[in-house]
Amino acid sequence: MRLFGGEPDQHWQYATAFAGYDDWRVPTLNELRSIVDKKHHPVICSSAFPNTPARFYWSASSDAADSGHAWGVLFASGSDYGYSRDHSYHVRLVRTGQ
Numbered sequence: 001m002r003l004f005g006g007e008p009d010q011h012w013q014y015a016t017a018f019a020g021y022d023d024w025r026v027p028t029l030n031e032l033r034s035i036v037d038k039k040h041h042p043v044i045c046s047s048a049f050p051n052t053p054a055r056f057y058w059s060a061s062s063d064a065a066d067s068g069h070a071w072g073v074l075f076a077s078g079s080d081y082g083y084s085r086d087h088s089y090h091v092r093l094v095r096t097g098q
Helices: 012-016 027-032
Strands: 058-062 066-074 079-084
Touching: 027 058, 027 066, 027 079, 058 079
Parallel strands: none
Antiparallel strands: 058 066, 066 079
8 A cells, every 4th residue: 555655664564454454544634633632731631642743644535636645744833734645745544343
């Protein structure tokens, strides 16, 4: 699988089977927005998400105006931005199942 262009991510296979689960996926923009907490820096609850760098994280949400772009959240500010899929940024995976 390719994540937003570039060479195949060699860690994707490992990540999709992490901790004995195989239902990992890239979250939507709304899911990423839901974990923004502006009372902290980075703007994410450090007790639930320790050691999260204050960086940009991709979402699975495409930019409707440009299919070559996708949305993500910058956890330094909590703002969301659309960037070209050619950029290399962080990904936080979520599980669909229970």
